[in-house]
Amino acid sequence: MHWATDPILSEPRYTIAEAARLAGASPATLRRWAAARFPESTGRSLSFLELVELALLRALAGRVRLSPAALVATARNLDQLFGCRHALLTPGARSLPPLHPGISFIDALDYGEGYIRAWWPRGRTAGVVVDPTLGFGLAVVASTGVRTEILLERFRAGDLVDEIASDFNLSRTEVERALQFEACLAAA
Secondary structure (H helix, E strand, O other), X not given: OOHHHOHHHHOOXXXXXXXXXXXXXXHHHHHHXXXXXXXHHXXXXXXXXXHHHHHHHHHHHOOOOOOHHHHHHHHHHHHHHHOOOOHHHOHHHHHOHHHHHHHHHHOOEXXXXXXXXXXXXXXXXXXXXXXXXXXXXXXXXXXXXXXXXXXXHHHHOOOOHHHHHHHOOOOHHHHHHHXXXXXXXXXX
C-alpha cells in the first residue's frame, strides 16, 4: 500500500472548522485553499494529509512572495515531479529551495518509512502533537495522548492546573503547554 492511500492518513476525518482551527486559519480561508488544492474534497471533510499540507501552504504563504494560487500550483507541480500525491509532505521536499522559509514547519513533521505520520503544530518543544493514531487525530499531549481540548474544558470549568495534571497523570508543565497551545489556536 502506498503511504498516500493509507486509510489512517488519507480518509476524511477533519471538518473544515476543525482543520481551520488546527491550521490557524479561518474556516472560509481553509475552505478556499482546500477547494483549490483538493477539488475533490469540496463539500467533505479533509484527511490528515490534506490538513497538514494545507497548514504547510498557509505557513509558506506568510513567508514567501507567492499568491495562494501560485503555492497551490507549485504543490501540484511537485506532485508531478515526485510522482506522488502530497509531495510537499515527503522527506525529499526538505531539499527544495522554495521550502527553505518554511523549514521549521517541515522539521515539525514525523516520518515513518518515508511518509508523514505526525505533525507538531507548534514545534516539538510545545509537547503537543497531531497524530491520526492518537486522540481521534486531534491535538494531544505527546507523552500521554490526552486531547488538549479536554484539558482546556477542565480549566474553563474552574479546575486548577495542578488538579488537571494530577487527574491525567501529567506534569504541571505539560498542562500549561497544552493550555498555551489551545490559547494560540483561539487567537489565530
